[in-house]
Amino acid sequence: MNRGRRKENIFLSPVDHKNFIRILKEASVSWNLCVSAYCLMPNHYHLLVQTPDGNLSRCMRHVNGVYTQYFNRTYETDGQLFRGRYKSVLIDADRYLLEVLRYIHRNPQRAGLVGQLSDFAWSSHKGYISRSEKWNWLHRDLLLSMISAAKNQQKSRYLDFVSLEELESIECFYSRKNMSSILGSNEFKESIKEKFKHLQYQDEIPQSRELAPSPDRMITTVCEYFKVQREQMMVSKRGAENVPRDLAIYLVRLHCSDTLSNIGRYFGIANYSTVSSAVERIKARVKNDIVVQEHLQRIEAMLDKSQQQT
DSSP states (O other): OEEBGGGOOSOOSHHHHHHHHHHHHHHHHHSOOEEEEEEEOSSEEEEEEEOTTSOHHHHHHHHHHHHHHHHHHHHTOOSOSBSSSOOOOEEOHHHHHHHHHHHHHTHHHHTTSOSSGGGOSSBSGGGGTOOOGGGTTSOOHHHHHHHOSSHHHHHHHHHHHHHSOOOHHHHHHHHOTTOOSEESOHHHHHHHHHHTGGGTTOTTOGGGGGGSOOHHHHHHHHHHHHTOOHHHHHOOOTTOOOHHHHHHHHHHHHHOOOOHHHHHHHTTOOOHHHHHHHHHHHHHHHHHOHHHHHHHHHHHHHHHHHHHHO
């Protein structure tokens, strides 16, 4: 998904919608991008895709780039059209694929743009109830078969399915400001973390931070390493050093894309500046303190081992 810079509209006329869909079709052919669903809202778009060749970045660079060139040329503008890099969410297909399909197709109705889904021209909803050859480029067979194994019932079952409101958990997921890059069960998330753990913490892959152990697991591992109870680690006394707590705070800050205030909540700390101070203390000691360096190396090794055993 992506939206216009400063939430500005990216589709100003029906011709704009048609050109975006044309570019999307070109990408599906040129880059083997399997498009299962789309919805073009006034200031953003949603796509449901599969990338058998693992080339999502290349595909989206083509779609966003070519459409931006068209838009700037048509409206005599210059510069960025979108707010930045697209946002992608990896979906646990067994549990959430159909839910995401419904969420995408219900977007216009949920936003109050139309009364009936069939009244909206710029989504793939009609492609799921039509057998016209113009929709053959859509990769819809898998999703329709998940709705009904009997082809003669797929259309009616699909219409019944999208007539129902989406799950509250799905709406909540997509309404979050800091949306996760993985939508799935805990087991699915852990399997993804294990499969792609070699990509952890790579700055050029923003989503890689989600492959890291959870804050709770990091705190638990630090407690195990120092052989202290969690309650002991959370205690803070003025003038008394609490190395386990500082190291746990440092690790959570290092490996999680969370704010200082949110990190503080894991440790019962109300003031974000206290979290910042703990992080800076460990940063300073890591440079010169061999003991602290060894603590971190051993804790990181324990975290890696626990990830492998998940």
